[in-house]
Amino acid sequence: MLKRTARPAAFRQIAAYSGRNMTDAQHTGSGVPDWKASMAGGQPLNEMFDVDGHPRPECARVAAYLLAMESGRLAELGERARRMFLGRGVTFNVYGNEAGSERIFPFDPVPRIISAATWANLEAGLIQRVQALNAFVGDVYGEGCILKDEVVPRDLIVGSPQFRHAAAGIKPPSGVYVTVAGIDLVRGADGSFYVLEDNLRTPSGVSYVIENRLIMTRLMPELIRALRVRSVEHYAADLTASLREIAPAGVNDPTVALLTPGPYNSAFFEHVFLSQQMGVELVEGRDLVCVDNKLYMKTVYGLRQVHVLYRRVDDDYLDPVVFRPDSLLGVAGLTAVLRAGNASLANAIGTGVADDKAVFAYTPAMIRYYLNEEPILPIVETYLLREPEVRQMVLREIERYVIKPTGASGGYGVVIGPRASGRELAEARQRIERNPGAFVAQPMISLSVHPTLTEESGASPALAPRHVDLRPFVLLGAKPRVLAGGLTRVALREGSLVVNSSQGGGSKDTWVLEG
């Protein structure tokens, strides 16, 4: 049973405290007494080898396997993987490409290992976090208790471009707003995982997790079996189960459909993949129609009611009656259907209010407020520059911070202080001073590194450390379900911290070991 909004008297004190002093709130959130020493100053953690070059205990077997390999064999495995991906059509952004050329998300064959103990802690922390965020979404579109208690500033929420008034009348009986969450984690120099960002709208990447494992099972089957790596293949079944569990009350055998923007969307492969694995219909806006406040899909034999819609379309395009009227990607009247309780949406309208970068700073306070627990997972320190004292502190040493725009900023890019030029820093300073509410600052995290097959021009491929992050996927249905591991993204260029696909990133298989 999910924890709902709770307001025992004791909370009022904590809430009041958390709201008063911003800097204190940050520190009470993180659980790390002195982040500066442990993260910014330290060398990045190598996840496979310790400072003396010895393999870490959970990586011993894989390290031995790699070291015992003939030279060139690993590169061969990498090439085999690449061909398998191409053959299986695990490509992205190609449907829109008239020439028909296929691109794959680069894959590194060296698996990233997470020990059972580490995972147990992560899993508990992720469940706690997503439950609190879910409660938060329900609260801000419902009673608004956390705002009344001033734990989170009201203007930050109501003024957020992601706040959707249309969500106010919609109350799913299951209490689930965030059915699928992708929580981005980074590992600091101290070895701990920190939450970098929440993705609560239409998080993607899970198809790569499943495909990566499929390929690794062909490349290194004995190793996977010997290490008893926890399986990921049941994700689609878990997702289907979660979706069915959030169906409107009283529906015996709910029909689930996956709404895609269509073949020109860069994540279309994942939409196809998931719909096939889940055994649900893949629909576009034009396949749907709302009649008498019910949602239907247009089949060859007539209208068939849809009870749960897993939508990979942004709020803005979801319903031309309520949101963008020019949208062809959604279906007119969907919001009314949801309000009438005749269909459920995953994820709910307006969850973006909870993954805003400014709201991120308050997530530890949310965990305390709704769950009456201390956060298990620390967040990366996040400073709201709208607070004058905080702003002064950051601007004094702007070159040490990563400046990120919030939803309200209108689209400026991220400025990485330690890497920025004097001019870029001056421009960032100006922007901050002009519109401080539109920015947050975080310390630059030295992401952990992992041995990755690299292609130096001319030389033969060799293993070299590259920065990685982790995106686990959390499902909320009648109960929480967490995919073991998640997507490990790796920045393929030396020194680069950029892990996403469009900018030179790749992925690794993530192995969570059985206890």
Add this chain to the structure above:
Amino acid sequence: MLRRIAGDLFWTARYLERAQWRARLADVNYHLLLEVPPRDADPWEPLVQITGEAELFGVNYSRADETSVVSFFTFDRESPSSIRRCIELARSNLSPLRHLISSELWLEVNRLYLDAQSWSAETLARAGMSAFFTDLRDRFYTITGIIQSTMPRDLAYDFIQVGTMIERADSVARLLDVKYHYLLPRIEDLGGPADLRQWTAVLRSASALEAFRKLYGNAIRVDRVVAILLFDPSFPRSARFCAEQMAASLARIAGEGQAVTAPAGLASDHLLEVLRTGSAAEAIADGLHGFLLNVQNESAAIANLVFAQHMSLG
């Protein structure tokens, strides 16, 4: 199955069938003219007539000769039914369904599409017309073969069948109609060598020459050509055969849904009845042109009805 998917499958099939017919027609016409020097009647004109786009042709080309007609027919980007355009449309209808069809089918259609992008007068000249069209014909056979060998006989297959058969029935009627009237010889030529050659060409265009000989021997007569191409129940490109397949597919499509007699099924049953009970002699006596026009119209009507019933999104 979503209506949109059914529509995409239906149209993919129609465009592939259309492109095939065009390729075969151009090929046969070309060979016909190799055997016989052109007379006063323009031998390439009928091809333009068959597409039903004489007007559009007239806009872009001043005369119907080998160069202009082959260009219009094969790779003209303006012509809505050039072979290249049909292939493009087949591919674009098939593209969103990639994950629902066999990878071989997609790869083959896509390969054909990519090659068609480079077609020009030069590529044709370099390859040689005969080789070009023979190769093209074989590529369509490959695609048909892949469909037949890899597609389970399910709803998707039935929609492809319906699209294919409607297009085929229309095409064979159109072929006969144009040739019959264009070839309407002077009385003195009836049964003469020119006449014979033209009818042989008609049979070749439908890949029916050998089947004809099996049934009738070498005596090519108009009524027999009409018989095999319109009324024969076993020849796969006869209108009758198409109507049988169409009706069977529509019955299977309707069978799984509501127990209502579908308008499209009724219309296709009617066409089937006409082709089952009719004969070449009667059709010629009553006016072949009218009969052929009727087949084309009924095919179009069936297409509209099945589209409205199962595929339209509006």
